[in-house]
Amino acid sequence: MITEAEFAEAVDSRSDRPIYGLMKRASVGIAGCGGLGSNIAAALVRSGVGHLTIADFDTVELSNINRQLYTLSHIGKAKVDALSEILSQIDPFCDITAHNTRITAENCAEIFSDCGIIIEAFDLPDQKAMLVNAVMEQMPEKYLISGNGMAGYGSANAIVTRKITDKLTVCGDGITDIADVTGLTAARVMICAGHMASRAV
Template identity: 50%
Template sequence: MKVTVNGKQYETDAQTAFDIRTELGNGSDIVILNGFQISENHPIKEYDTLTIISKGVMPEQEELESMMMARHTPHVHNMLKQGKVAIAGLGGLGSNIAIMLTRIGVGELLLVDFDIVEPSNLNRQSYYIRHLGMPKTIALEEQLKEINPFIQINTKTVKITPNNVRELFCDFDIICEAFDKPDQKAMLVNAALEQLPSIKIVSASGMAGYESSNLIRTTRPMKRLYVCGDLENAAEVGKGLMAPRVQICAGHQANMVLRLLVGTEDI
């Protein structure tokens, strides 16, 4: 019988998924059969696809690709692998967006920020005590490589201005705007729309405090501009930025990027 195991053709006389696991691994390995993780033995048939995962062991690139395809489906995974996404600002939004895009296998990321990690960042940003004092670009790149070492990660530790927007982002399909300050958000969005006529921008506005998560939504005010958030709750005295709503908004942005990369333009 011919089946595919971890991305490679495999011939076997085995009749069940766990029989193949016994042939190739050990009893503690995880088995994904045709995209679904199984906890009980299951019969197999010709041309089934199995992924066998040893716990705590980083697979080779070909095997990891196969495992991600098993979750995403090959068609979706291949489109994500071709994606080129820039993230402008690596705070509560940008750091979490980067983590999500890395997990779904976006092929190339650009991380742009001029700041360092400081203690108050730990309340909502994807950093750890060991990162304190490090440039956010370097600290985040370190984390992303631990998640998926096979994607391309570019970093620019610079402040974004209207004068360097074209140079920084001209080779990318999508910009995720992830700044804190409204004037900086407007600067980047306006400069990108004006200087980069084919790029799409996924921006954010309104995720402060602890209002209902259901208020956060994704809108499309312009053809190439998508805005995530509740559009109202900005950070101010008595209403800070907290992990839950910030991460929900980051999830909206990452999901919009996903939809754009697989060809879904609407919201």
């Protein structure tokens, strides 16, 4: 069994020590554990984020495997349970709070109250807009990162990080809607997830 001290030392040797300390104290919330959310969560845990709150109401399906972090063994499980299991295999010392619930404008302030950064990782445009509006209206002190436009087979270089206000950053190509194109691929979704995780870090 690996001890927390051994783990910290190994991670520490690959990162800047003062930054690693900051990361261990950081608390990040992820709304939605699909293609964006599951991959962002893995990147953040590997980067040393100490506290993660994840929320989703969905279960893992076969159609998710092409781009989400899950494997066949997770099919039928609640996404937050499957994701917690994977994340604890990456870093057993990361403190994970899982909410198996649908996030609404009414409950988001409570679910993410302890998080300094909130990441919007939904798939439906109405839900994305709902959360961005709710967080900015109810919790204007939070940093918010939103994903917008990563479907299809377009250029990887079209996906960018845009700082919209002091608190809001939007990552994606901004235009490619899954309703208009075929395909949502692991590569492009992970590029967008990487932009979002990198912004959080």
